[in-house]
Amino acid sequence: MRALTWQATMKVAVDEVPDPVIEQPTDVVIRVTSTAICGSDLHLYDVLGPFLSKGDVLGHEPMGVVEQVGSEVRNLAVGDRIVVPFVIACGSCFMCQRGLTTQCETTQNRESGTGASLYGYTELYGSVPGGQAERLRVPLADFNAIKVGSELPDERYLFLSDILPTAWQGVQYAELPEGGVLGVIGLGPVGQFAARIGRYLGHRVIAVDPVAERREMAERHGIETLDLTDDVLDRLRELTDGRGPDSIVDAVGMEAHGNPGAAFAQFAAGLLPDPLAKKAAKTVGVDRMAALLLALDAVRRGGTVSLSGVYVGAADPMPFVTMFDKGITLRMGQCNVQSWIDTLLPIVEDPADPLGVEDLVTHTVPLDEAARMYDVFKKKEDGCIKVVLKP
Template identity: 65%
Template structure:
């Protein structure tokens, strides 16, 4: 079958790989009908190449039709239409029983010191072949896949795999009181959905970015805008419109590759080009992230408020403003999304007749899988107004 594979830093290609087969009784094989490029995929394209092997199949946002099921899968049948959460969880271990599906102890990568395995996301998270492919083997299919209505457009339900529950969890973690103010740092796909989710929940939303098309998209969905090309001090900009206090909650939807951190950015650029074993050692002992979005979030939140972090960070030696955090009494919540914790509620929401979150209007580029290498570059460069790419194998 054809799949998008990692070949090196900023180098991906569609190649022929073996067809997936059932390996365990709780496996299924899904024929992919739609798959998307996520901002987290760009971390593998750029920074985390040290954890990739040439030929790894990429992608963790996908949906499709069940082609085969193992003998231990009673909840699915051939022909079912499913969305597959990006984290692989068993549904019954100690962590899963507490709704912490991204920390599943059955698929946890103890040798790497990381949480549950993820589709298409490097040796850090199990090196499980991903969903930017014609077919995918889905472990723990007796729990993970979410059945969806055959009558809904793919783009109405595809984002249940990752970015919609990630945005939903990010807003929930921000703990904004009813009628309060949420600032969203970064208006990529997760940030855009966070704006829509927060407005759906009745919150006031301030969106922060520097890409004109992304600012305009957030404005269309009800956000007040802070344009970083005009206002460099994001904390002051947010305080100016919140009676001098700051936002009740701030959602960092950017992560490790934020703009505005030239010194740390230079360190990241050097580290990612080191030979694999040396790069891994550097990341795991002295790795730093670009921190402009996170530090801006801490500045912009009010005293006693909450910073919710959905953007991925990977540094082990990041400098943090601990005096400010302590003095302001800031609460921090973060982590990989516990997708299945939210999917029942979200599936019901997106299955309504009205597309209340305008999910079908999120993608700016709809292409074939063959165009994936070009689209990775376009998305990475924020070129051509690219906000979200959906691909058909």
């Protein structure tokens, strides 16, 4: 089959790879009909290369049609249309029973000291082949496949795989008071949805992003927006009675604009021999923290900062004097996708499309164009906000 594979730092390619097969009786194999490029994939493109091997299949936002079914699968049949959450979990362990599927004790990667296995996301998370491919093996399928209807287009359901529940969890973790103001830093795909979810839940939302096309998209959904200017902190406070938003979602993460020193360190570490690069990442690695620092500065005293953007630095300096003085609550973590599906599925199937899930994709291209679109998405060229690949 054809699949998008990692080749080296800043280099991916679509290659022929072996077809997936049923390996465990609880597996299914699907024909992928749509799969997206996530902002988290860009971390693999230029930062996390030391934890990848040449030929690894990337991607963790797929959906498709079941083609093969393991002998112990009870809830799925050939021909079913499913969405695949990026988290692989068992549904029955101590953590899963508490809704913490990203901490699943069945698929947890104890050797690397990380949580549940993820599709297409490095040896740190199981080296599981990803979904930017023509076919995908889905382990523990009865719990890890979301069966959906056949009437609506893929784009209505696809984002249940990651970014929509990630944004929903980010807003839930923000713990907004009734009538509170939500700030959103970054209007990439997760930020777009976080802002819309804030509005859907009845809040005023103010979002910050340096890219005009992203601000324009958010404004179509009733979001107030600000450019990332030198005085953005002052402007956020001016718009909120001098206090700052009640809660802020950081939807950017470690690749924030600014922090040129950290940016160089990230890139340089990726060019080291893998054993040295891995040690550096696990001991002295730092993130670009401009978005997080802005959120901590801008949130009102006693407020909450919720991190949906990914951070991986082991030695990130944190402004604890400010955080302690302001009484800030900080919440974070990979999204426990399966825990939010029952809430989100009826919303995406609402004919009114209240979260505008069909107003996010800017580029739909064949799988063979995936390598080019990684570069376009990385550079934010051609108004690129969200890419969907069609295998």
